[in-house]
Each structure stands twice: as C-alpha cells, then as structure tokens.
Amino acid sequence: MSTQKIYILGIESSCDDTSASVICDGKVLSNIVANQEVHAKYGGVVPELASRAHQQNIVPVVQQAIEQAGITKKDLSAVAFTRGPGLMGSLLVGTSFAKSLALGLNIPLIDVNHMQAHILAHFIKEENGKIPPFPFICLTISGGHTQIVKITDHFDMEVLGETIDDAVGEAFDKSAKILGLPYPGGPLIDKYAQQGNPKAFKFSKPKVGNLEFSFSGLKTGILYFIQRNVKENPNFIKENLYDICASIQHTIIEILMDKIKNAVKHTEIKHIAIAGGVSANSEIRKRLQMAEKHWGWTTYIPKFEYTTDNAAMIAISGYLKYLKNEYSDVSVTAKARLKVTEL
Ligand code: KG4
Ligand code: ZN
Numbered sequence: 001m002s003t004q005k006i007y008i009l010g011i012e013s014s015c016d017d018t019s020a021s022v023i024c025d026g027k028v029l030s031n032i033v034a035n036q037e038v039h040a041k042y043g044g045v046v047p048e049l050a051s052r053a054h055q056q057n058i059v060p061v062v063q064q065a066i067e068q069a070g071i072t073k074k075d076l077s078a079v080a081f082t083r084g085p086g087l088m089g090s091l092l093v094g095t096s097f098a099k100s101l102a103l104g105l106n107i108p109l110i111d112v113n114h115m116q117a118h119i120l121a122h123f124i125k126e127e128n129g130k131i132p133p134f135p136f137i138c139l140t141i142s143g144g145h146t147q148i149v150k151i152t153d154h155f156d157m158e159v160l161g162e163t164i165d166d167a168v169g170e171a172f173d174k175s176a177k178i179l180g181l182p183y184p185g186g187p188l189i190d191k192y193a194q195q196g197n198p199k200a201f202k203f204s205k206p207k208v209g210n211l212e213f214s215f216s217g218l219k220t221g222i223l224y225f226i227q228r229n230v231k232e233n234p235n236f237i238k239e240n241l242y243d244i245c246a247s248i249q250h251t252i253i254e255i256l257m258d259k260i261k262n263a264v265k266h267t268e269i270k271h272i273a274i275a276g277g278v279s280a281n282s283e284i285r286k287r288l289q290m291a292e293k294h295w296g297w298t299t300y301i302p303k304f305e306y307t308t309d310n311a312a313m314i315a316i317s318g319y320l321k322y323l324k325n326e327y328s329d330v331s332v333t334a335k336a337r338l339k340v341t342e343l
Contacts, residue, residue: 006077007069008322009101010315011062013094014086014114015143016045018057021311022069022076026125026319029069031305031312032061040182044173051089058097065311076107078327080318083111084335085144091334099330108327110318114309115145115340118275120154120320121306121313132271132300137263139256140340141284142276143169143184146213148263149340154320157341160263161211168252169278171215175222175248179237189245190281196246201225203251210262213255222248253283257291264297273300280307 005024012019016039021031034057039045066073081098084091102109119138123131132151137160140147146163166174169186176185203221206214226244229236237244260272272291274284279302288299306313321327 006319006322007071007075008110008315008318009062009065009076009079010112010311010313010318011058011079011081011094011098012114012309012311012314013054013058013090014082014084015090015309016050016053017309018054018061019309019311020058020062020065021315022065022071023124023312023315023319024069026123026316028124028312028315029071030065031310032065032068033310034061043177043183045087045183047087047089050087051093054090054093058093062097062101073101073105076105078102078108078110078318078322079105080110080112080314080321082114082117082314083332084338085114086336088334088336091336095332095334099332103330108322109330109332110321110326111328111332112314112317112321113338113340113342114314115140115338116155116157117313117317118142119149119151119157119273119340120317121275121302122273122300123154123320124306124312124316126303129303130298130300132273135269136271136273136300137260137267137269138273138275139260139279140276141168141256141274141278143167143173145276145340146215147340148211148259150267150269155343159340160266161209161213161259163213163215164208165214165216166219168213168215168256169276171219171252172278174219178223178226179241179244186278187280189249190283192242192245193249193283194246196242196244198246198250200240200243201247203247205251205255205258211259211266213259215252218251249281249283253281253287256284257287264295270295270297271300272297273302275302275307277308280304
C-alpha cells in the first residue's frame with residue numbers, strides 16, 4: 001500500500017465567505033476564511049456584491065491556504081469545491097477556479113455538496129476529537145437550512161424532518177433586524193443573550209409535526225411584540241435588549257432541543273451531532289453538553305471554526321470522496337439548489 005500523503009485543497013464560495021483550506025490525510029493544515037463586510041449595511045447578502053468580492057478574494061485566499069499549509073501547489077492530490085447549494089454567481093467563481101486549477105495541475109477535481117460538507121466536518125481528524133459512529137443524527141442548522149438528518153454512511157443520508165418555512169439562522173437574523181441589529185444578527189443575539197434573562201419574555205412555540213420546524217410564526221410574533229411595546233415606550237428595545245435577546249434565543253433553542261428529543265425517540269439513535277452556522281450558538285452547545293449527562297446521549301459539537309461556512313469541511317468531504325476515487329468530470333456545473341441527499 002502506498003504511504004504517500006494525500007493533500008486536498010478545498011474551496012468554498014457558496015454565499016458570502018471566500019474560503020480555502022488544505023488538509024493532509026484528514027488533518028487540517030490551513031483554513032483561511034475571508035468574510036465579506038460589504039453586506040452588513042444592506043441587512044443581508046447582496047448576490048452581485050458577493051460574487052464580485054469572491055473574484056477579488058479567491059486568488060489570495062487560495063495562495064494563503066497553500067502557503068500556510070507549508071506545501072506548494074504541486075504537492076496537491078486533488079481540488080475539491082462547493083458545487084451547491086448556494087448563490088449561483090458565488091458558486092460559479094469557486095467552480096471555475098477549481099476547474100482551471102485541477103486542469104492546470106492535472107489532478108482530480110471533486111465536487112462537494114455544501115450541506116453534506118457541514119455534516120462531514122465531523123470527520124476532520126483532530127487531536128482528542130471524537131468522530132461520530134454510524135448511524136448518527138445530525139441537526140443541521142444554518143442560514144438556509146434546518147434539518148434533522150440520519151447519517152448511515154459518509155454519503156448515505158436521509159432527511160427525517162425539516163423546516164416548512166424559514167431556516168433557524170433566518171429566525172435569528174430576522175429577529176435581529178427587527179431589533180435594529182446589523183446582519184448577520186445571530187452572533188449578536190447570542191452575545192447579548194448572555195447578559196439577559198431568558199425567561200423575561202415569553203414567545204409561543206410553533207405547532208407542527210414531531211420532526212418538522214417552523215419559524216415564520218415566531219418571527220411575526222416577535223415583530224408584533226416589539227411594535228406593541230415600542231408604541232408604549234419608544235426606548236423599549238434599548239432598555240430591554242439583553243432580556244429580549246435572551247428570551248428569543250431561549251425560545252429558538254427550546255424548539256431545537258424538543259425536535260432532537262423527538263428524533264432520538266423516533267430512531268432510538270443516541271449519537272447526536274450539530275452542524276452549520278447556528279451550531280456556533282453558545283446556548284445550543286451548552287444544552288447539548290448537558291444532554292450527555294441528563295439523557296445519556298453522546299454529542300458531537302464541531303469546533304467553532306468549522307460551524308459557519310469554511311473550506312476545511314469542503315476539503316474533508318473531498319478527501320472522503322478521493323478515497324473512493326469519486327472524481328468529477330470537468331463538465332460539472334454549479335447548482336444553486338441541491339438537496340443534502342443529492343450527490
Ligand atoms: O452555515 P452558515 O455560515 O451559512 C449558511 O450556509 O447559511 O450559517 C450562517 C447563519 C446565519 O444565519 C448566522 O446568523 C448564524 O448562522 N449564526 C448564529 C451564530 N453564529 C452564526 N446564530 C446564532 N448564534 C450564533 N452564535
Ligand atoms: Zn453553510
């Protein structure tokens with residue numbers, strides 16, 4: 001058997017982060033992320049501006065990832081890239097760059113499903129890190145998705161339940177917008193919530209199926225609650241910001257925890273992972289750690305840098321496909337819509 005090291009370059013450009021990462025035999029050597037500040041003042045990602053920023057960022061970001069890994073591009077075994085889902089203009093930048101690089105270096109090109117990659121980030125080899133055994137359940141919570149997924153093998157996934165309207169990240173971001181906070185508001189709600197009382201205000205939870213999610217009613221409830229109170233006291237938000245954030249966050253995390261409990265009951269699987277941008281949330285991380293003690297689950301919480309969009313998760317997915325010789329043809333195209341179950 002060959003003992004040659006396998007170096008995979010991962011490229012992520014599906015939304016508003018340009019990222020490149022090099023991993024060697026499943027271990028991360030570099031993971032560079034260039035965030036795009038340009039969207040903050042618009043209250044959301046502006047697709048045109050995102051693709052333009054990707055074009056500016058991609059060469060220096062890839063160069064930095066290769067340099068920081070201490071290798072040269074000639075050492076690379078394959079180039080993996082995000083094929084979708086995401087914003088078409090953004091995906092195209094990463095896709096065409098990855099194709100040309102793989103062609104130029106004459107190495108395999110590997111397309112990766114961004115949603116699968118969020119989950120597969122759990123297979124990055126870390127010192128003292130635990131890797132989930134099959135089958136396990138993953139709660140995938142990001143700005144675009146909210147799903148409970150059963151993972152039977154690296155690329156064998158089944159969606160057990162998902163949101164019927166907004167994603168949980170949107171619930172955080174839209175609530176933040178109502179409070180006048182800049183985009184993306186999720187991390188800010190998390191920050192302010194730490195100083196507030198989670199029981200100060202009560203918001204009602206949605207009534208949907210056992211494994212389904214719904215956040216649009218909650219968003220409207222929060223909007224009316226704020227409008228009502230601001231009418232009586234124009235300084236309501238300012239005077240109660242920490243308590244409002246803590247109460248919103250508490251309601252959202254309660255909903256997520258209820259659904260995971262339902263999934264455990266439904267599947268009898270007690271290996272529980274979380275993935276996606278919202279898994280950076282300090283409250284969900286805390287609650288899952290507590291669930292280990294309380295309910296005997298084994299939980300898998302990604303390292304902070306592998307929660308929001310990053311290329312290390314693309315590179316590890318590429319590595320797992322490389323081991324199976326699953327390469328893409330150069331005619332592969334970006335796909336804005338791609339289900340987590342699609343290869
Ligand atoms: O996975 P991600 O980086 O991008 C998508 O693929 O959507 O997720 C971004 C989402 C945003 O909605 C952001 O507000 C949310 O993750 N987010 C958080 C936190 N950090 C990021 N939400 C709550 N608490 C956080 N600490
Ligand atoms: Zn994502």
